[in-house]
Amino acid sequence: xxxxxxxxxxxxxxxxxxxxxQSPFVGMYVCGPTVYGDAHLGHARPAxxxxxxxxxLRYLGYRVRYIRNITDVGHMEEEGLGEGEDKIAKKARLxxxxxxxxxxxxxxxxxAHMTQLNVLNPSIEPQASGHIIEQIALIEKIIDAGFGYxxxxxxxxxxxxxxxxxxxxxxxxxxxxxxxxxxxxxxxxSEKRNPFDFALWKKARPxxxxxxxxxxxxxxxxxxxxxxAMSAKYLGDHFDIHGGGMDLLFPHHESEIAxxxxxxxxxxxxxxxxxxxxxxxGQKMGKSLNNFITLDELFSGKHELLEKSFSPMTIRFFIxxxxxxxxxxxxxxxxxxxxxxxxxxxxxxxxxxxxxPSDASTVQVKPLQEQCLEAMNDDFNSPxxxxxxxxxxxxxxxxxxxxxxxxxxxxTLLRSTFQAFIFDLLGLVDEAPETxxxxxxxxxxTIIQIRKHARERKDFATSDFIRDELARINIQxxxxxxxxEWAVTG
RNA sequence: GGUACCAUGGCCGAGUGGCUAGGCAACGGUCUGCAAAACCGUGUACAGCGGUUCGACUCCGCUUGGUACCUCCA
Numbered sequence: 001x002x003x004x005x006x007x008x009x010x011x012x013x014x015x016x017x018x019x020x021x022q023s024p025f026v027g028m029y030v031c032g033p034t035v036y037g038d039a040h041l042g043h044a045r046p047a048x049x050x051x052x053x054x055x056x057l058r059y060l061g062y063r064v065r066y067i068r069n070i071t072d073v074g075h076m077e078e079e080g081l082g083e084g085e086d087k088i089a090k091k092a093r094l095x096x097x098x099x100x101x102x103x104x105x106x107x108x109x110x111x112a113h114m115t116q117l118n119v120l121n122p123s124i125e126p127q128a129s130g131h132i133i134e135q136i137a138l139i140e141k142i143i144d145a146g147f148g149y150x151x152x153x154x155x156x157x158x159x160x161x162x163x164x165x166x167x168x169x170x171x172x173x174x175x176x177x178x179x180x181x182x183x184x185x186x187x188x189x190s191e192k193r194n195p196f197d198f199a200l201w202k203k204a205r206p207x208x209x210x211x212x213x214x215x216x217x218x219x220x221x222x223x224x225x226x227x228x229a230m231s232a233k234y235l236g237d238h239f240d241i242h243g244g245g246m247d248l249l250f251p252h253h254e255s256e257i258a259x260x261x262x263x264x265x266x267x268x269x270x271x272x273x274x275x276x277x278x279x280x281x282g283q284k285m286g287k288s289l290n291n292f293i294t295l296d297e298l299f300s301g302k303h304e305l306l307e308k309s310f311s312p313m314t315i316r317f318f319i320x321x322x323x324x325x326x327x328x329x330x331x332x333x334x335x336x337x338x339x340x341x342x343x344x345x346x347x348x349x350x351x352x353x354x355x356x357p358s359d360a361s362t363v364q365v366k367p368l369q370e371q372c373l374e375a376m377n378d379d380f381n382s383p384x385x386x387x388x389x390x391x392x393x394x395x396x397x398x399x400x401x402x403x404x405x406x407x408x409x410x411x412t413l414l415r416s417t418f419q420a421f422i423f424d425l426l427g428l429v430d431e432a433p434e435t436x437x438x439x440x441x442x443x444x445x446t447i448i449q450i451r452k453h454a455r456e457r458k459d460f461a462t463s464d465f466i467r468d469e470l471a472r473i474n475i476q477x478x479x480x481x482x483x484x485e486w487a488v489t490g
Numbered sequence: 491g492g493u494a495c496c497a498u499g500g501c502c503g504a505g506u507g508g509c510u511a512g513g514c515a516a517c518g519g520u521c522u523g524c525a526a527a528a529c530c531g532u533g534u535a536c537a538g539c540g541g542u543u544c545g546a547c548u549c550c551g552c553u554u555g556g557u558a559c560c561u562c563c564a
Binding site: 031032034037043049178179196246284323325326328331339341342345381384387391394397398401403458467476479480487 | 491492493494496501502504505511513514515521522523524525526528529556557558559562563
């Protein structure tokens with residue numbers, strides 16, 4: 001068991017040594033998507049970030065239960081359209097579909113996109129709609145503890161009475177007094193004692209489709225409740241890691257803490273991990289800003305902001321080249337750079353096959369491996385890990401050029417290090433197109449032979465013709481010292 | 491207004507109290523019939539102003555600029 005992992009805890013604003021509550025078991029809960037639209041770049045970041053963390057914790061030998069929920073009961077939309085309309089219900093009316101039909105449709109697409117990004121499946125992927133009973137039970141606990149009140153068939157969390165005993169705002173650094181003086185006046189909130197009280201249960205208005213019976217009304221659970229209920233159900237009242245995007249810090253995660261404290265008398269988890277957001281041209285992407293790019297559009301290149309398509313692995317590499325706590329700005333140039341960098345890394349990996357070992361090593365492989373581990377141990381620093389791997393690529397190229405030498409043992413270590421960090425931990429996949437069936441291989445062999453003979457006769461018109469024509473169908477000829485190679489591009 | 495965070499070379503993006511991040515681009519070179527590809531080499535940048543220090547890009551303060559959250563959003 002590795003002892004050196006340090007991670008940044010949003011709760012303490014410090015890097016802390018990771019010490020699981022019940023090693024070797026680790027419980028991790030991450031806020032998943034609301035399935036009423038296609039996944040976009042913003043969904044890719046937490047998915048890839050926590051995939052990296054999941055992979056690394058397993059690599060260290062922990063037995064991780066990773067929960068990532070699916071929100072399918074809808075959250076409230078309060079602006080413009082009045083209070084309390086359910087997002088999924090709204091879309092359902094527009095498209096004349098059952099709410100669950102929409103949720104299922106987008107869940108399926110989300111999974112497909114995550115698979116393309118080579119994001120591992122979580123251990124459990126609970127749906128909010130499947131845990132209404134647990135959520136109702138949690139509300140009852142909160143009411144019994146004196147921190148919830150019923151009003152007009154809805155139930156609200158009493159932030160003021162809670163804050164007399166606990167610090168509401170300790171995760172996001174807020175003070176209740178500030179909340180009091182700064183909360184905007186929203187219409188139709190007369191049911192609440194205080195404007196910053198949040199709903200635990202909302203009574204459904206006429207026409208509202210997604211609703212369930214409860215002791216208080218036919219309605220639906222409030223927006224912070226599902227995570228509290230489902231994390232407790234599968235990980236217990238106190239677990240190791242809770243993650244999500246920084247935009248969820250307040251009020252979502254803050255309220256989760258309050259709910260758990262109110263119901264169970266303790267914080268839900270030990271470490272809070274938040275990934276930063278992706279911006280587009282320096283601005284955040286959001287559904288309401290209409291500047292988001294879906295993964296589908298990224299992969300196909302069909303979006304006005306995109307100069308070309310970008311493969312799933314390019315997106316994954318792009319995300320991993322920045323530290324998860326830093327903002328990452330999207331641009332075509334940045335993605336193109338990531339695309340080329342990824343290719344360089346993969347070419348380096350493939351070049352390992354060309355190395356012939358010697359009796360002695362002039363390169364240092366062990367320190368390289370240690371640097372990789374140190375990078376990951378330092379709050380999952382994937383950019384430093386990648387930089388170290390590029391140092392490895394330079395080492396590999398020098399070995400291929402026979403400017404350096406390496407023993408069989410070191411070569412094995414180098415190969416296993418690359419295997420572990422590139423594929424097992426960073427989760428990258430070599431996307432180079434298949435060169436095709438054996439017959440095509442033989443055909444290309446023949447063509448290359450013809451071109452070779454033409455060149456030997458100095459018949460460059462023929463050799464260039466072959467090269468140009470192949471290039472037209474995206475087959476690239478590369479002349480190397482050991483003869484010509486070919487590869488399918490794009 | 492409150493809260494949180496950030497300002498690094500042409501671009502993306504790490505990191506550190508004194509010693510090379512890395513990738514892309516650019517430039518030079520090797521290779522090549524010419525190319526392409528590939529590989530090698532080259533960049534003293536850290537918003538501004540003060541302070542602490544033998545020494546700060548790295549710590550502290552201020553200023554300026556930016557982003558996010560406070561309202562659905564990863």
